[in-house]
Amino acid sequence: MAVTTDIKIDRVLDVKGLVCPRPMVMTMNTLKTMEKGQVLQVLANDSSTKHSIPALCERSGYKLLEMREEAGTFIYIIQK
Amino acid sequence: MSEMDFGIKGWFETWYRKFFREKWPLWIAAIFMALSGIIAYGVATWSLSRTVMGENPYDQAKPLGTFLGLKELGGIINSALGKLGLPHYPFSGYIWPDGQTISYFVQYPNPLLEPTAGTMLGILFGGLIAALLAKEFALKVPLDKLEYGLALVGGVLMGVGAVFQFGCPIVSTTNLGAMGVQAIIMVIGMTIGSFFGAKIIVWLEKRRLASIACVTADGAGYRPLMHFEKTKTIWPKPPVNADGGEPFGIRFQPYLGLILIVVMFIVLYRFSHIGYPALSMSFLAATLTGFAMQRGGMCFAYAYREPFLTGFADMSRAMALLYGLLVIGFLPFKLLAIAIPDISYAEIFAVSPAGIGVLIGAILFGIGMALNGACVSDSLWRTAEGQVKIWVGLTTLICVSSWLFPMREEKWFKSIFAPFGSKNITDVYLPNIFGSYPVAVFFTLGVITLWALLMTWFAGRTFKRYMEGA
Numbered sequence: 001m002a003v004t005t006d007i008k009i010d011r012v013l014d015v016k017g018l019v020c021p022r023p024m025v026m027t028m029n030t031l032k033t034m035e036k037g038q039v040l041q042v043l044a045n046d047s048s049t050k051h052s053i054p055a056l057c058e059r060s061g062y063k064l065l066e067m068r069e070e071a072g073t074f075i076y077i078i079q080k
Numbered sequence: 081m082s083e084m085d086f087g088i089k090g091w092f093e094t095w096y097r098k099f100f101r102e103k104w105p106l107w108i109a110a111i112f113m114a115l116s117g118i119i120a121y122g123v124a125t126w127s128l129s130r131t132v133m134g135e136n137p138y139d140q141a142k143p144l145g146t147f148l149g150l151k152e153l154g155g156i157i158n159s160a161l162g163k164l165g166l167p168h169y170p171f172s173g174y175i176w177p178d179g180q181t182i183s184y185f186v187q188y189p190n191p192l193l194e195p196t197a198g199t200m201l202g203i204l205f206g207g208l209i210a211a212l213l214a215k216e217f218a219l220k221v222p223l224d225k226l227e228y229g230l231a232l233v234g235g236v237l238m239g240v241g242a243v244f245q246f247g248c249p250i251v252s253t254t255n256l257g258a259m260g261v262q263a264i265i266m267v268i269g270m271t272i273g274s275f276f277g278a279k280i281i282v283w284l285e286k287r288r289l290a291s292i293a294c295v296t297a298d299g300a301g302y303r304p305l306m307h308f309e310k311t312k313t314i315w316p317k318p319p320v321n322a323d324g325g326e327p328f329g330i331r332f333q334p335y336l337g338l339i340l341i342v343v344m345f346i347v348l349y350r351f352s353h354i355g356y357p358a359l360s361m362s363f364l365a366a367t368l369t370g371f372a373m374q375r376g377g378m379c380f381a382y383a384y385r386e387p388f389l390t391g392f393a394d395m396s397r398a399m400a401l402l403y404g405l406l407v408i409g410f411l412p413f414k415l416l417a418i419a420i421p422d423i424s425y426a427e428i429f430a431v432s433p434a435g436i437g438v439l440i441g442a443i444l445f446g447i448g449m450a451l452n453g454a455c456v457s458d459s460l461w462r463t464a465e466g467q468v469k470i471w472v473g474l475t476t477l478i479c480v481s482s483w484l485f486p487m488r489e490e491k492w493f494k495s496i497f498a499p500f501g502s503k504n505i506t507d508v509y510l511p512n513i514f515g516s517y518p519v520a521v522f523f524t525l526g527v528i529t530l531w532a533l534l535m536t537w538f539a540g541r542t543f544k545r546y547m548e549g550a
Contacts, residue, residue, distance in 0.1 A: 017220060017221075017222040017223065017224060017227070018222065018224065018227065019222070019227060019453045019454075019462075019467055019469050019470065020379070020381075020382065020453045020454075021281060021382070021385065021386070021389055021390065021453060022227075022281075022285070022453075024390055025281065025282075025285050025389065025390060026285065028390060028546060029285060032546070032549060045218065045220060046467070047103075047216055047377060047465060048377055048379065048382070050103050050377065051103055051106075051377045052390070052392070055392060055394060056390070056392075059392075059543065060543075060547060071326065071327065071330065072216075072218045072330065
């Protein structure tokens with residue numbers, strides 16, 4: 001899997017295999033524990049995250065720095 | 081010439097990406113679902129008129145729904161278990177596979193001719209086509225036991241709930257469009273049930289979080305905070321390294337999707353020419369529903385649960401749009417049914433008894449779908465994406481509801497369905513209650529608007545609490 005090198009990732013949340021709503025709940029819970037400015041990478045393979053995670057960022061003010069798909073894995077890089 | 085080719089290619093790629101690869105806005109998916117629901121209602125009305133005129137009595141389409149289909153498909157599973165000498169429940173009404181079928185309500189030469197069984201398969205097929213065209217199909221097996229636990233418990237609760245409330249959320253959608261009191265009770269019950277389901281999920285996740293040691297990345301490389309690795313992708317296998325590119329199993333998917341579309345039209349063309357044009361069109365409408373649901377990620381469980389769980393009501397509002405469009409879209413067919421006495425039953429298509437049993441069932445169903453992560457129709461299109469956890473929930477739901485179905489003939493069961501002291505379903509039909517169509521239409525639209533506002537309010541409250549704690 002390609003690794004984004006120009007963004008410093010503080011934490012990685014791998015929720016591949018979990019089905020809605022757990023990927024979203026765990027993303028929110030993890031962001032809750034992080035400091036402002038820190039970056040979280042989420043790895044998921046439930047297609048519901050394609051809708052829910054961008055919606056979370058739009059509403060909360062978290063920055064969705066990157067969103068891409070690699071061989072069935074959806075990768076989100078979020079800055080709190 | 082080459083520039084023109086490039087232009088056409090670029091145009092095609094852009095539109096293919098927008099229509100088949102990217103997720104649709106929820107409101108567009110809701111409109112597509114409403115269109116397919118209205119088409120299905122129209123086809124059902126047309127098939128009723130054909131039956132009255134003596135055409136094939138088994139070619140009876142119904143408005144979008146899945147409930148009786150659950151029973152039929154459950155019967156197939158049950159009979160197959162019996163044939164294999166495996167334990168099966170005692171209420172099987174089927175003799176299989178010799179073709180002779182004894183169904184519980186209506187006798188069909190084949191259980192798959194039960195119209196809502198076709199609807200279920202249509203939604204599944206539509207979801208599969210959409211997933212393949214988007215290269216999103218993958219057989220994913222969760223290894224996390226909690227996922228299976230939630231699927232099993234959710235499946236049982238939904239199976240019991242479906243029998244009690246006489247349907248699932250897509251039935252409530254059609255029923256609400258048809259202005260039945262049953263749907264309003266279902267919406268209330270499923271909202272209450274989803275509230276409790278969301279609370280259970282929050283509790284489980286808190287316990288899970290507390291049990292996991294959090295490790296922060298040290299900057300030198302990746303170190304997972306919570307690396308579950310709880311999935312096994314059976315097919316297609318992901319590439320072994322970053323430069324592996326797309327495996328054949330992913331690249332081939334759009335072509336397989338196109339092949340399935342062509343095969344579907346050939347089969348439906350043949351099926352309609354041997355006396356089943358209504359069921360063929362009904363299947364097509366259900367396929368469009370499944371396609372729109374997968375493209376938009378339309379999920380009833382999400383719409384009912386998220387306002388209480390993560391604080392999002394965008395799906396709830398999209399569902400409210402769907403409900404409202406169906407109320408308006410069904411009207412021409414209802415007025416046609418009033419004008420033509422032979423098809424008068426089409427006026428009360430999808431209207432069912434309503435009593436305290438529906439409320440009990442809807443609450444159970446709401447808890448179950450919140451835990452499972454999907455209701456019946458959601459499960460169908462997500463099953464088509466290859467989510468094995470959803471298969472477990474759906475199969476459990478089908479078996480439980482099929483097993484409990486004969487309970488509906490018990491005296492005590494009928495008593496809780498007596499619609500407010502009456503046994504006549506027209507007594508739970510809003511235009512009859514109000515004595516006026518316009519009042520019933522505005523009342524139904526008012527209930528839908530109120531529900532959407534309530535869900536938006538709950539979502540705002542939940543999200544505000546989250547941000548305050550973040």
